[in-house]
Amino acid sequence: MDRAPRGQGPGFAGHRRGRTAATDGGPVGLSTIQNVARATIDPTPLTQVRRHPDRACYERDAIYAILDEGLVCHLGFVAGGRPWVIPTMYARKDDFIYIHGSPASRMLKRSASGANICLTVTLLDGLVLARSVASHSMNYRSVVVIGRAELVKHNDQKLEALRALVDHVIEGRWEDARQPTAKELKATMVLRLNLSQASAKVRQGPPVDSVSDQSLQFWAGEIPIKLRPGKPIPAPGLRDQVSPPSYVRDYHR
Amino acid sequence: MDRAPRGQGPGFAGHRRGRTAATDGGPVGLSTIQNVARATIDPTPLTQVRRHPDRACYERDAIYAILDEGLVCHLGFVAGGRPWVIPTMYARKDDFIYIHGSPASRMLKRSASGANICLTVTLLDGLVLARSVASHSMNYRSVVVIGRAELVKHNDQKLEALRALVDHVIEGRWEDARQPTAKELKATMVLRLNLSQASAKVRQGPPVDSVSDQSLQFWAGEIPIKLRPGKPIPAPGLRDQVSPPSYVRDYHR
Numbered sequence: 001m002d003r004a005p006r007g008q009g010p011g012f013a014g015h016r017r018g019r020t021a022a023t024d025g026g027p028v029g030l031s032t033i034q035n036v037a038r039a040t041i042d043p044t045p046l047t048q049v050r051r052h053p054d055r056a057c058y059e060r061d062a063i064y065a066i067l068d069e070g071l072v073c074h075l076g077f078v079a080g081g082r083p084w085v086i087p088t089m090y091a092r093k094d095d096f097i098y099i100h101g102s103p104a105s106r107m108l109k110r111s112a113s114g115a116n117i118c119l120t121v122t123l124l125d126g127l128v129l130a131r132s133v134a135s136h137s138m139n140y141r142s143v144v145v146i147g148r149a150e151l152v153k154h155n156d157q158k159l160e161a162l163r164a165l166v167d168h169v170i171e172g173r174w175e176d177a178r179q180p181t182a183k184e185l186k187a188t189m190v191l192r193l194n195l196s197q198a199s200a201k202v203r204q205g206p207p208v209d210s211v212s213d214q215s216l217q218f219w220a221g222e223i224p225i226k227l228r229p230g231k232p233i234p235a236p237g238l239r240d241q242v243s244p245p246s247y248v249r250d251y252h253r
Numbered sequence: 254m255d256r257a258p259r260g261q262g263p264g265f266a267g268h269r270r271g272r273t274a275a276t277d278g279g280p281v282g283l284s285t286i287q288n289v290a291r292a293t294i295d296p297t298p299l300t301q302v303r304r305h306p307d308r309a310c311y312e313r314d315a316i317y318a319i320l321d322e323g324l325v326c327h328l329g330f331v332a333g334g335r336p337w338v339i340p341t342m343y344a345r346k347d348d349f350i351y352i353h354g355s356p357a358s359r360m361l362k363r364s365a366s367g368a369n370i371c372l373t374v375t376l377l378d379g380l381v382l383a384r385s386v387a388s389h390s391m392n393y394r395s396v397v398v399i400g401r402a403e404l405v406k407h408n409d410q411k412l413e414a415l416r417a418l419v420d421h422v423i424e425g426r427w428e429d430a431r432q433p434t435a436k437e438l439k440a441t442m443v444l445r446l447n448l449s450q451a452s453a454k455v456r457q458g459p460p461v462d463s464v465s466d467q468s469l470q471f472w473a474g475e476i477p478i479k480l481r482p483g484k485p486i487p488a489p490g491l492r493d494q495v496s497p498p499s500y501v502r503d504y505h506r
Contacts, residue, residue, distance in 0.1 A: 046333075046335075050359070051355065051357065051358055051359075071377060071380075071391070071478075072375055072377055072391070072393070074327035074329075074338050074340075074373055074375070075338070076327075076329040076336035076337060076338035076371075077336050078331055078335075078336050080299075081369070082299075082331075082369040082371065082399065083329035083330050083331050083336045083337075083369060083370060083371045084329060084336075084371050084397075084399075085327050085328070085329035085338050085371045085372070085373040085397070086373065086397070087327075087373060087375040087393065087395050089391065102304065104304065105304055106303070106304075116334070116335040116336060117336060118329075118335065118336045118337050118338045119338070120327055120338040120339065120340060122325055122327070122340040124324060124325055124480070126483075127324075127422060127423060127504075129423070129426065129430070129501070130430070130488075131430060131431055132430060132431040132433075132437075133415065133419055133426075133427065133430045133431060133432055133433055134433050134434075134437040134441070136419060136422075136426075136430070138324070138325070138342065138422075140325070140340065142340050144337075144338070144339070146335065146337075162386065166386055166389060169380060169389075169391075170380060170382070170476075173382065173386075173389075174386065176471060176472075177382070177383070177384060177385060177386045177389070177471050178384055178385040178386060178466055178469055178471065179386055180385075180386055180387050181387075184385075184387040188387070206486070206488045206489055207488050209488075213431055214490055216431055217492065217495060218429060218430050218431065218495070219429075219487070219491065219495050219496070219497050219498055219501060220487070220488040220491055220495075221485055221486050221487040221488045221491065221497070221501075222485065222486040222488075223423075223482050223483070223485050223486075223501060223504050224482065224483035224484070224485075224486065225324075225480055225481070225482055225483070226480070226481055226483060227377070227478055227479070227480055227481075228478070228479055228480075228481045229476050229477065229478055230379075230476070230477035230478070230479060231477070232474055232475065232476050233459070233474050233475040233476075233477065234472070234473070234474040235383075235459045235460050235462075235473035235474045235475075236459055237467055238472065238473055238474065239470065242470060242471070242472050242473075243472070244472050244474070245472055248382070248472060248474075248476060251380075251476050
């Protein structure tokens with residue numbers, strides 16, 4: 001039986017401990033019902049978190065919330081016998097993750113071939129400074145999704161996926177921009193990956209020093225970290241009368 | 254000959270164009286000199302950027318600057334015939350990337366086995382809104398490093414690597430925390446990956462709409478995005494007289 005190599009979070013020196021996400025295997029009886037949104041994505045031997053299992057989270061809402069907050073995923077695939085990890089944009093809609101790009105992209109060609117892929121989203125929430133170097137860590141929320149992607153072929157489904165991709169990044173933008181032409185749609189490959197094999201890993205809260213380290217005179221605590229938008233920069237040549245819409249002015253994540 | 258699958262940056266719908274990093278293959282004569290820090294990391298068939306080659310960057314300083322700014326990398330490896338992508342902390346020191354963790358971590362065990370790995374760092378700089386949905390994009394700087402990692406065995410080299418890891422995240426912290434014990438050092442595995450096979454991809458600047466789209470009445474421009482620190486949160490039980498040091502109060506990236 002294969003074991004999931006969820007070996008690391010981005011802790012920063014050696015041992016790491018801390019408050020972690022609640023885990024909930026969910027009511028066992030429900031897991032036999034197909035095609036019903038369950039409260040958990042039940043872990044499999046491949047998706048179960050092995051390292052720091054106390055940080056594991058299998059709750060569907062929590063996993064989806066992380067995916068919905070992220071802007072970029074890192075997509076892993078094997079090509080030429082080697083692993084590759086490429087950043088790309090994504091969106092979740094219902095129980096699928098959508099990705100897209102040029103049909104000439106090897107990342108997409110490999111993903112469309114039915115090969116296994118791994119799609120990871122990481123949100124960094126803070127730096128965790130302990131008195132001991134070895135107890136330093138980071139607060140983060142990450143999701144790993146594995147599986148085989150499938151090609152989205154029909155134009156109406158592709159359009160819906162592209163709308164999801166744009167509105168995932170900036171809600172409301174799809175309706176307020178020039179829609180894709182048939183030619184543009186044809187030049188875009190869209191894939192989707194079922195969220196049936198996914199798990200999250202979460203670390204939050206303060207540093208955890210041993211009792212003896214707690215008496216040391218070093219500062220300890222968290223530095224919260226957040227992605228923040230700056231002041232919008234109008235495109236050169238933007239017509240004077242076009243002011244930034246509210247989804248631009250009030251952008252936040 | 255294998256081709257590098259640098260198929261995507263995190264653009265957000267279909268075609269993407271824009272101002273991109275200068276590319277410079279470097280003086281050909283220098284590339285035959287070994288063991289001298291060269292201005293470029295010459296691309297190989299595996300590291301050459303194929304998709305959006307106008308966004309490629311092979312300048313060593315630029316690649317190192319991206320690596321030095323990032324906090325988390327995404328490490329790709331193959332296990333059980335599948336690709337896995339795990340977020341982890343890293344640091345660059347000279348021409349190596351260091352990673353670390355528990356010897357029980359499969360990510361580290363696989364990486365230490367001599368198998369090929371791929372380590373990717375992505376900095377998101379902004380959202381790029383074009384008049385046309387298909388020209389939307391993101392501004393980003395990413396680096397992909399490939400190769401085989403090697404185990405850092407000697408304690409003094411491990412200590413130097415751990416110092417690099419801590420100070421990469423927060424400069425000055427190593428000296429201002431309790432150093433690792435021999436036991437903690439033994440319980441931490443450290444690996445390094447040579448930066449001889451690395452390339453960067455950079456998109457910056459405004460959206461690029463076709464001339465006909467430029468007359469459309471939609472707002473277009475950039476929303477800059479930056480990781481920002483919040484107010485430090487002292488650990489519970491922190492002694493009253495310990496105030497946050499300047500590297501905490503003035504933390505920035």
